[in-house]
Amino acid sequence: MSGRQSVNHANPRLEMDRIIDDRRTRIVVCCGSGGVGKTTAAAAIGLRAAERGRQVCVLTVDPARRLAQSMGLTSLDNTPRLVDGISDKNGGSLHAMMLDMKRTFDEIVEAHAEPGRAAQILANPFYQSLSSSFAGTQEYMAMEKLGQLRRSDEWDLIVVDTPPSRSALDFLDAPERLGRFLDGRLIRALSSPVKASRPFTKVLNAGFSMMTGALTKLLGAQVLRDAQTFVTAFDTMFGGFRERAEATYRLLQAPGTSFLVVAAPEPDALREASYFVERLDEERMPLAGLILNRVHNSPAARLSAARSLAAAETLEGIPNGDEVSRDSSGDAGAGGHATSVSYAMAVAALRLHAERMSLSEREQRVAGGFTSAHPAVPVAEVAALPVDVHDLAGLRRIGESLADQSRGLSGTRGCLCPE
Amino acid sequence: MTARDTDWDGVRLHVVTGKGGTGKTTVASALALALAHRGRKVLLIEAEGRQGIARLFDRPPLPYEERRIAIGAGGNGDASGPGGDVYALAIDPEGALLDYLQMFYNMRSAGKALTKLGLVDFATTIAPGLSDVLVTGKATEAARRKKPGGGYIYDAVVMDAPPTGRIGRFLNVTAEVSGLAKVGPIRTHADTVANVIKSPQTVVHFVSTLEEMPVQETLDGVAELRAIPGLHVGGVVINMARPTRPSPEVLQAPPDTGALAAALSAAGLYGTDTLAEDLTEELTEHARQVEMQDRERGELESAGQPCYELPMITDGIDLAGLYRLAAELRNQGAA
Numbered sequence: 066m067s068g069r070q071s072v073n074h075a076n077p078r079l080e081m082d083r084i085i086d087d088r089r090t091r092i093v094v095c096c097g098s099g100g101v102g103k104t105t106a107a108a109a110i111g112l113r114a115a116e117r118g119r120q121v122c123v124l125t126v127d128p129a130r131r132l133a134q135s136m137g138l139t140s141l142d143n144t145p146r147l148v149d150g151i152s153d154k155n156g157g158s159l160h161a162m163m164l165d166m167k168r169t170f171d172e173i174v175e176a177h178a179e180p181g182r183a184a185q186i187l188a189n190p191f192y193q194s195l196s197s198s199f200a201g202t203q204e205y206m207a208m209e210k211l212g213q214l215r216r217s218d219e220w221d222l223i224v225v226d227t228p229p230s231r232s233a234l235d236f237l238d239a240p241e242r243l244g245r246f247l248d249g250r251l252i253r254a255l256s257s258p259v260k261a262s263r264p265f266t267k268v269l270n271a272g273f274s275m276m277t278g279a280l281t282k283l284l285g286a287q288v289l290r291d292a293q294t295f296v297t298a299f300d301t302m303f304g305g306f307r308e309r310a311e312a313t314y315r316l317l318q319a320p321g322t323s324f325l326v327v328a329a330p331e332p333d334a335l336r337e338a339s340y341f342v343e344r345l346d347e348e349r350m351p352l353a354g355l356i357l358n359r360v361h362n363s364p365a366a367r368l369s370a371a372r373s374l375a376a377a378e379t380l381e382g383i384p385n386g387d388e389v390s391r392d393s394s395g396d397a398g399a400g401g402h403a404t405s406v407s408y409a410m411a412v413a414a415l416r417l418h419a420e421r422m423s424l425s426e427r428e429q430r431v432a433g434g435f436t437s438a439h440p441a442v443p444v445a446e447v448a449a450l451p452v453d454v455h456d457l458a459g460l461r462r463i464g465e466s467l468a469d470q471s472r473g474l475s476g477t478r479g480c481l482c483p484e
Numbered sequence: 485m486t487a488r489d490t491d492w493d494g495v496r497l498h499v500v501t502g503k504g505g506t507g508k509t510t511v512a513s514a515l516a517l518a519l520a521h522r523g524r525k526v527l528l529i530e531a532e533g534r535q536g537i538a539r540l541f542d543r544p545p546l547p548y549e550e551r552r553i554a555i556g557a558g559g560n561g562d563a564s565g566p567g568g569d570v571y572a573l574a575i576d577p578e579g580a581l582l583d584y585l586q587m588f589y590n591m592r593s594a595g596k597a598l599t600k601l602g603l604v605d606f607a608t609t610i611a612p613g614l615s616d617v618l619v620t621g622k623a624t625e626a627a628r629r630k631k632p633g634g635g636y637i638y639d640a641v642v643m644d645a646p647p648t649g650r651i652g653r654f655l656n657v658t659a660e661v662s663g664l665a666k667v668g669p670i671r672t673h674a675d676t677v678a679n680v681i682k683s684p685q686t687v688v689h690f691v692s693t694l695e696e697m698p699v700q701e702t703l704d705g706v707a708e709l710r711a712i713p714g715l716h717v718g719g720v721v722i723n724m725a726r727p728t729r730p731s732p733e734v735l736q737a738p739p740d741t742g743a744l745a746a747a748l749s750a751a752g753l754y755g756t757d758t759l760a761e762d763l764t765e766e767l768t769e770h771a772r773q774v775e776m777q778d779r780e781r782g783e784l785e786s787a788g789q790p791c792y793e794l795p796m797i798t799d800g801i802d803l804a805g806l807y808r809l810a811a812e813l814r815n816q817g818a819a
Contacts, residue, residue: 099647100505127649194613282589283581284614285668329505332800333536365762368753376751383750403743410739411747414763417770420726424798431800451773453696 076436078470079354079445084323085114085222091321092215093353096227096236098337101329102358104132105454105463106447107226110325111159112457113464114222115148118155122220126164126207126228135456136161143168145214150457160220166206170196173209177305178298186298191291201239203228208313215316234337234344241310323353328435330360330428335435342439354443356467357432361425361449363418370422377415380408445470491719491790491817495687497627497680498642498718501651501705502691503698507723509536510801511691511794512644514809515721518819520556520568524639527626528553530574531619531645531654537572542803546572548579550626554803557810568639573626577615580622587625588669613661616654617674624680648705651688655681656712682714689718692784694725694777699784706787719818720789722781724796726773739764792816 084090093114095107104125111123122145123136133139136148138161145160174192175183186192196202207228214223227236281289316322324345328338338355345352368376436444445467454460492498498515502508509530516528527550530537535545541553556567578599586592627641646654661674680686688709692702702720709715745760753759785791794812797805813819 098504100503279585279591279594282669283585284670287668288670331505332539334505363762364765365759368759372753376748376753379751380747404747407740407743407747408750411744411751414739414744414767415748415751418763418766420798421766424796427798427800451769452776455696 076440076442076444079325079356079443079467081110081113081445081464081468081470082117084353085110085119086117088221089321090323091222092211092316092323093222093224094227094317094322094324095224095327095356096324096341097327098334101327101334102447103327104226105460106325106327106356106358106467107224108132108136108161109454109460109463109467111161111222111224112148112151112460113468114224115157115159116152116155116461118157119222120157120220121159121222121224122214123159123161124164124207124210124214124223124225125161126203126226132455133163135454135460138163143172143210145220148457164203164207164210166203167196169206169210170202173309182298186295189291189295189298191288191295192299195295201235201242204236204239205310207236209309212309212313212316234340237344237348241314318348318350320351322351324350325353325356327356327358329358330432332431332434335431339435339438342442352442354445355435355439357444357446359449360432360446361421361428363421363425365418366422366425368418368422370419370426373415373419373422377412377419380412380415383408489817490819492687492819495685495718496636496638496640497623497686498640499645499651499655499681499686499688500642500691500721501645501648501688502721502723503648503701506691506693506698507801508647508691509644510540510806510809511689511721511723512642513537513540514794514806514813515689515819516570516640516642517554517557517806517810518813519640519642520554520570521814521819522568523566524556524568525637526556526568526570527638527641528570528572529623529626529641529643530572531623531643535574537574537644540801540803540806541572543572546574548574548576548583557807557814571638573622575619575622577618580615580618583622584618584673588673613653613657613674614670617657617661617670617677620655620657620681621673621677624677624686627680627685645688648690648701651705652708652712655688655709655715657681678714682712684716687716687718689721690789691721691723693723694780694784696780699780702784703787706789717787717789720784720787720791721813721818722784722791722793725793726770726777726796739767790818792818 084093093107093110095103095110097103104127107125108123111121115121124145125133125138136159137146143162143165145162148159148161151157151159171187174186178186204227207225211223211225214220277289317324326338326341326345328334342352342355436442447463447466450459454463498512498519500508500512500515502511513528516526520526528537530546537553538544538546543553546553550571550573552569553572554570556570582592582595582599585595623641623643626638627636629637631637645651657674658678661671690702690705692698706717706720709717741757741760741764744764745756748756748759748763781791781793792813793816794809797808799805801809810819
């Protein structure tokens with residue numbers, strides 16, 4: 066696998082080990098759009114950090130079943146579980162947990178309302194649907210859980226994988242949205258019947274009653290009643306939600322946090338990665354770098370797609386393998402047949418190589434779009450593996466290739482790269 | 485041959501789902517192109533997109549409006565006449581809500597004013613299933629919409645739907661909403677929508693690549709949808725299949741590196757000894773991948789739904805690539 070050519074960018078390389086070995090790093094957030102391998106990256110980083118001596122907790126949101134099993138996560142019980150099979154020779158340990166968003170929400174309610182009221186809230190149909198399916202609850206609860214784990218101080222490094230939303234930005238925006246919603250004036254207006262006592266509130270109230278009218282039309286009166294009951298029971302907790310979201314947000318801006326943006330070398334994933342990088346910058350959140358996952362490369366990158374195809378065509382243009390064989394060795398028959406077989410094999414190998422190179426060249430172009438726009442962002446690459454990872458050994462290999470970027474990046478300098 | 489049976493004759497609404505990264509939007513677009521043959525009119529809907537359809541068809545961002553974006557894949561050697569039209573629509577919950585208010589209460593302008601007050605956020609937050617109902621509602625409305633003289637406006641509607649992980653909840657609109665609204669207008673609306681979604685006129689296609697995780701998600705998704713009474717699982721579209729060249733026979737025998745080097749020299753290449761070794765490594769890796777792909781393909785086939793296979797387009801998908809995929813879908817009987 067050595068000497069493989071990789072995306073030929075001039076960006077600094079991501080020094081994974083420096084990040085995870087630095088005791089000041091307390092939180093690593095893996096984000097990116099869906100289907101790019103965030104969960105696997107988070108698990109691999111957590112495992113590597115643990116084996117290098119950190120007390121690690123990996124918080125994952127929606128792992129593939131087999132990956133979860135590889136970490137011993139068989140149930141979704143919202144509690145970090147010790148992962149077996151980790152080398153502890155450096156004194157580290159690895160815990161992993163899967164987020165149960167409804168349970169996390171329930172726990173907040175139970176912790177902040179007296180028992181009677183908590184039970185009332187938990188039984189409310191509106192609360193039940195809000196806590197299990199509101200788009201944004203998952204993100205909010207992931208943040209909440211992250212804050213809890215961090216405050217418990219039981220781990221010195223928390224690696225979190227973000228929910229599988231289409232847009233990576235949802236992770237940053239959704240908690241704020243839920244907090245705003247729960248604390249918002251609109252929902253408060255629902256809880257207190259409109260009193261047009263003071264003239265200057267009249268306009269506002271007219272707006273609200275129009276709104277309530279539309280909502281009643283839309284949803285029916287019963288939904289609104291459920292919402293009102295919920296809001297009334299929930300009243301004491303308002304304010305808390307926004308505050309909590311803001312506290313976690315500040316945690317993400319703290320120097321102990323490192324964001325890793327994960328992307329596949331595809332236009333959509335990299336476009337999302339770009340948005341995210343820019344957004345992190347605006348929010349002054351510390352970006353550690355980009356993980357370019359599933360990069361295709363070749364051990365024979367010195368032979369470009371074009372030359373490989375040309376060579377295949379040359380071989381195909383030679384009229385007949387037998388003749389060539391006779392010409393060169395004067396030996397017809399079995400040798401000639403072997404030659405034609407090896408020609409067919411060579412043509413196949415060259416065409417296959419050309420496909421692979423053109424894929425790799427395209428990935429370079431696509432990644433180049435990102436790296437040119439963000440030349441200062443450190444980049445690490447992980448090669449596409451022929452099979453999926455679902456055991457600790459596989460995660461360990463990914464961790465190794467993340468940490469050892471020397472072959473990938475500097476190894477390209479000496480060879481005949483197409484660019 | 486003027487009329488040709490496809491696997492989905494009689495289907496008016498094609499819902500396309502798949503794990504993130506499998507090319508759901510690409511396949512939905514290719515399917516729309518494939519269906520738009522012989523003058524047929526097809527609507528391609530982006531349900532929760534970030535303008536992926538506009539990018540694929542090289543168009544400016546789509547508004548909340550049905551507009552023509554392409555001419556369907558016509559001819560194709562089957563004498564089926566000229567291509568039809570593909571229209572596209574990007575649905576967002578806000579537009580769908582205003583549409584709904586207009587359609588049922590004639591209150592679009594009031595709706596617009598309320599949007600400024602945050603109505604959409606508010607309404608969709610109060611009732612989490614609401615935005616799904618509105619979006620699927622728009623799709624089913626388009627599928628049922630008729631011309632003044634009778635006959636459907638669209639011969640088929642293709643929806644680029646949310647990913648596999650959310651598709652069950654997205655389509656099971658009645659259950660989603662009934663948790664909240666036991667009666668009321670939105671409940672009635674949800675029931676109407678469900679009648680279309682849960683009829684043989686609607687099928688749900690899954691897009692997968694030949695990798696373990698997407699395959700597993702596809703199988704889980706198929707099982708989930710089968711458990712919802714009335715939903716119909718459609719085909720499984722295998723996307724981005726890597727070339728199967730060279731033939732299995734060639735792959736069987738481990739390549740003779742010496743002979744390969746000689747052949748490469750004959751092709752005019754230099755440094756052929758190490759090159760032959762590297763290419764041998766590629767061949768071996770490829771053989772392993774083909775083997776893995778075969779295994780995953782078998783898994784997908786075990787779901788018992790029709791399977792279609794689309795090749796990886798290595799230069800990136802452009803309009804020509806989409807038409808190529810559309811032709812593949814047509815040839816394989818998906819449209």
